[in-house]
Amino acid sequence: MRIMRSAAAIGVARKLYTEAQKPENQRRIKEAVEKVKARRGQRPVR
Numbered sequence: 001m002r003i004m005r006s007a008a009a010i011g012v013a014r015k016l017y018t019e020a021q022k023p024e025n026q027r028r029i030k031e032a033v034e035k036v037k038a039r040r041g042q043r044p045v046r
Contacts, residue, residue: 019025 020029
């Protein structure tokens with residue numbers, strides 16, 4: 001059972017990696033990171 005779970009996780013990671021290499025997805029990733037950074041800057045510090 002654990003082997004199947006590991007194989008599935010590796011497959012998902014490989015797909016994410018290949019999708020992240022595409023230029024249109026790199027743009028989306030950069031935009032998402034900037035959006036998160038902007039939100040973090042607006043939150044009050046505790």
